[in-house]
Amino acid sequence: MIKRFLSLEWKAFFRSASFGKSLGIKIFMGFLSLYFIAMFLGMGLGLYPVLKKVYPDGDPLLIVNSFLFFWILGDLVFRFFFQKLPVMSVKPLLTLPVKRRKVVNYVLGKSAFSFFNFLPLFAIIPFGITLMVKDYPVTNVLVWMLALIVVVLIINFFNFIIESFSSEKELSFLPIIVVAGGLYALNHFNIISFNEIVGDGFNAIYNNPLLVVVPILILVVCYIFNFKLLRQKLFLDSGLKTKIKEVNASNLEWTKNFGDIAPFMQLDLKLIWRNKRTKSSVWMVAIGLLYGLFFYPQPIYQNLEWFFVFIGVFSTGIFLINFGQFIPAWDSGYYKLLMSQNIKYEQYLKSKFTLMAVSVLILFVLGIPYVFFGWKILLAHFAAAIYNIGVNTHVILLGGSFNRKKIDLSQKAAFNYQGTGAVQWLIGIPLLLLPMGLFAAFYFLIGFEIACLVLIILGVIGIVFHQKLMKTITQKYLDSKYKMIDAFDQDN
Amino acid sequence: MITTSNLSKKYSGNQVLNIETLEIPKGQSFGLVGNNGAGKTTYFSLLLDLIQPTTGHINSHGVQVNESEDWKPFTSAFIDESFLIGYLTPEEYFYFIGELRGQNKADVDSLVSQFEDFFHGEILGQKKYLRDLSKGNQKKAGIVAALIGNPEVIILDEPFANLDPTTQIRLKNIIKELAEKQGVTVLISSHDLMHVTDVCERIVVLEKGEVVKDLATSAATLKELEAHFAN
Numbered sequence: 001m002i003k004r005f006l007s008l009e010w011k012a013f014f015r016s017a018s019f020g021k022s023l024g025i026k027i028f029m030g031f032l033s034l035y036f037i038a039m040f041l042g043m044g045l046g047l048y049p050v051l052k053k054v055y056p057d058g059d060p061l062l063i064v065n066s067f068l069f070f071w072i073l074g075d076l077v078f079r080f081f082f083q084k085l086p087v088m089s090v091k092p093l094l095t096l097p098v099k100r101r102k103v104v105n106y107v108l109g110k111s112a113f114s115f116f117n118f119l120p121l122f123a124i125i126p127f128g129i130t131l132m133v134k135d136y137p138v139t140n141v142l143v144w145m146l147a148l149i150v151v152v153l154i155i156n157f158f159n160f161i162i163e164s165f166s167s168e169k170e171l172s173f174l175p176i177i178v179v180a181g182g183l184y185a186l187n188h189f190n191i192i193s194f195n196e197i198v199g200d201g202f203n204a205i206y207n208n209p210l211l212v213v214v215p216i217l218i219l220v221v222c223y224i225f226n227f228k229l230l231r232q233k234l235f236l237d238s239g240l241k242t243k244i245k246e247v248n249a250s251n252l253e254w255t256k257n258f259g260d261i262a263p264f265m266q267l268d269l270k271l272i273w274r275n276k277r278t279k280s281s282v283w284m285v286a287i288g289l290l291y292g293l294f295f296y297p298q299p300i301y302q303n304l305e306w307f308f309v310f311i312g313v314f315s316t317g318i319f320l321i322n323f324g325q326f327i328p329a330w331d332s333g334y335y336k337l338l339m340s341q342n343i344k345y346e347q348y349l350k351s352k353f354t355l356m357a358v359s360v361l362i363l364f365v366l367g368i369p370y371v372f373f374g375w376k377i378l379l380a381h382f383a384a385a386i387y388n389i390g391v392n393t394h395v396i397l398l399g400g401s402f403n404r405k406k407i408d409l410s411q412k413a414a415f416n417y418q419g420t421g422a423v424q425w426l427i428g429i430p431l432l433l434l435p436m437g438l439f440a441a442f443y444f445l446i447g448f449e450i451a452c453l454v455l456i457i458l459g460v461i462g463i464v465f466h467q468k469l470m471k472t473i474t475q476k477y478l479d480s481k482y483k484m485i486d487a488f489d490q491d492n
Numbered sequence: 493m494i495t496t497s498n499l500s501k502k503y504s505g506n507q508v509l510n511i512e513t514l515e516i517p518k519g520q521s522f523g524l525v526g527n528n529g530a531g532k533t534t535y536f537s538l539l540l541d542l543i544q545p546t547t548g549h550i551n552s553h554g555v556q557v558n559e560s561e562d563w564k565p566f567t568s569a570f571i572d573e574s575f576l577i578g579y580l581t582p583e584e585y586f587y588f589i590g591e592l593r594g595q596n597k598a599d600v601d602s603l604v605s606q607f608e609d610f611f612h613g614e615i616l617g618q619k620k621y622l623r624d625l626s627k628g629n630q631k632k633a634g635i636v637a638a639l640i641g642n643p644e645v646i647i648l649d650e651p652f653a654n655l656d657p658t659t660q661i662r663l664k665n666i667i668k669e670l671a672e673k674q675g676v677t678v679l680i681s682s683h684d685l686m687h688v689t690d691v692c693e694r695i696v697v698l699e700k701g702e703v704v705k706d707l708a709t710s711a712a713t714l715k716e717l718e719a720h721f722a723n
Contacts, residue, residue, distance in 0.1 A: 262591075263588055263591040263592060266588070267577070267580075267588060270580060271579060274579040274621070275579055333574060333577070333578060334574055334575060334576060334577045334578075335574070336540075336542055336571065336574050336575060337575040337576070339540075339541070339542060340540040340541070340542060340564070340567070340568075340569055341564065341592050341593075342564040342565045342592050342593055342594075342641075343564075343592055409578060409579065482542075482543060482544050485542050485543070486543070489574070
């Protein structure tokens with residue numbers, strides 16, 4: 001049975017319309033994984049000697065144990081945002097003689113083989129071997145390593161429990177932030193010292209190998225809980241929930257001020273507000289806006305002036321990146337309608353452009369308080385905002401004409417919690433790194449003000465040639481019209 | 493007048509449509525029948541420029557559809573659910589289509605109100621999104637949306653499928669009324685021979701992408717079609 005499931009997925013991947021694109025992304029992810037593997041391997045090999053050097057009197061194993069709490073917390077948050085439960089289209093299987101139990105076990109089992117679970121091994125195993133070489137008792141070290149691996153799996157399954165609960169809420173990432181932040185704070189202010197509790201626990205397991213049963217039991221409980229959750233979702237009616245909320249129709253008359261693009265603006269605003277997936281990109285805006293607070297209060301970053309522009313582009317452009325990268329896939333469900341209707345493609349695209357440009361302006365204005373950390377930050381943000389409006393909006397619209405991946409807004413596929421994973425962030429890289437590279441180059445060659453000016457000039461050029469650029473972009477969309485219709489017609 | 497000449501469509505060497513010549517005069521109610529894979533939806537998709545013809549072209553009221561977009565103002569269609577916007581309420585959807593076709597809200601309201609019977613109280617004022625309606629109700633909304641803005645060419649793919657018997661009968665009346673109107677060309681495809689002979693003046697049978705019969709509807713047409721498909 002597992003073999004059949006695997007072959008189904010194999011076919012889904014290779015026969016999908018966006019195969020070329022996803023292969024490219026997979027290759028990129030491959031390199032990224034290699035990078036992380038190298039990092040972890042380095043950590044695993046270097047940890048013992050480094051700890052010995054920094055704390056000559058301490059036992060490296062005990063020190064590692066006392067830091068495990070932070071690793072668990074960090075891993076949990078990281079996974080929440082980047083690891084998604086494997087998606088499988090189960091509807092066709094429901095009426096076939098396949099036991100539901102098997103489907104669920106397969107999906108959960110597959111998740112255990114996630115890259116996120118292998119990564120820690122690259123640190124754990126070398127460190128464990130170092131310990132054994134340094135004459136630590138072999139059995140105890142092996143059990144300690146086993147306990148760590150079990151904890152990795154606990155995090156894996158615990159994360160899916162959190163995701164399955166938070167995916168139904170609008171502010172899906174709020175619970176994890178609150179829980180992780182709360183635990184960290186309790187620990188930080190010494191109210192409850194979790195890192196000691198966790199550390200003591202691992203010390204106990206190391207000293208008394210039989211205690212490894214405790215984490216294994218926790219793992220079993222997590223697995224069973226996940227199993228129950230997923231089994232419930234394996235019925236059609238959980239996808240076709242009868243609970244239909246009454247709709248608040250709003251007329252959005254004010255969009256009329258935008259002239260002939262008003263109908264599309266209304267449609268886009270409704271699109272954003274009425275679909276879970278798009279709505280979450282609105283909440284991301286809050287994160288983007290506060291992003292600067294991670295950096296600017298720290299004195300180290302005060303001197304990294306070339307870095308300001310990165311935060312500027314990110315915090316003023318977060319909506320642009322999040323929303324823009326899926327143009328026109330947001331409309332993929334009814335793309336045929338748009339193509340056969342009496343519409344001007346240019347108006348359709350202009351509405352998206354206006355939305356993104358306005359979002360940049362609003363985010364810039366909301367970010368003005370950053371001036372508290374220095375006027376240079378404001379200047380860099382201003383330059384970044386102009387660059388976003390003049391260059392990045394056009395780039396992302398142009399990129400959209402290569403978009404061949406359908407988005408199913410109704411999201412009825414079981415196991416599909418948020419629909420976006422690490423891949424979503426990759427697309428932001430050229431949009432962020434290019435201006436940062438340019439800025440850094442001019443910053444080191446000439447100076448801060450000139451570097452800002454360069455970005456502003458580029459942005460202004462983009463704005464001046466807006467009409468011309470839009471004509472070219474529209475033509476690109478028209479050229480790939482048939483391909484897009486065809487791709488958006490396919491399910492995967 | 494819709495003129496089709498030398499039209500063919502191939503998918504990787506496989507011919508799915510090949511129509512040498514087909515003329516549909518303005519104002520005709522035109523029915524397209526054929527088994528699965530006969531090329532009905534392909535023909536409609538070509539007519540709406542959703543796919544590219546391999547050879548030949550379709551000319552609609554003097555506009556070659558794959559060259560110019562000027563056919564769009566006078567053409568409307570409902571092919572399948574992908575013509576609906578799931579996160580709008582039916583009213584909002586009608587207004588959106590109306591706006592694209594140069595109709596204000598009052599125009600749309602007065603047109604839609606004629607179809608209250610057809611909607612059977614399940615579409616308007618329900619405060620539900622289209623995606624939450626049943627398949628049949630979605631279809632009703634889609635068909636009516638295709639009538640907004642006084643189109644001269646109306647294309648409906650399988651309009652009778654998925655509808656309950658009452659609605660099927662009401663839909664037949666709507667189509668008959670449209671056909672009586674001067675200058676409105678209605679193109680319908682259907683698997684239901686009875687319905688299609690009821691509402692269409694002319695019926696074309698497609699088989700493996702080719703026109704095999706072209707009949708002006710008469711009392712004998714239904715028998716003839718049944719005999720054709722029985723073999």
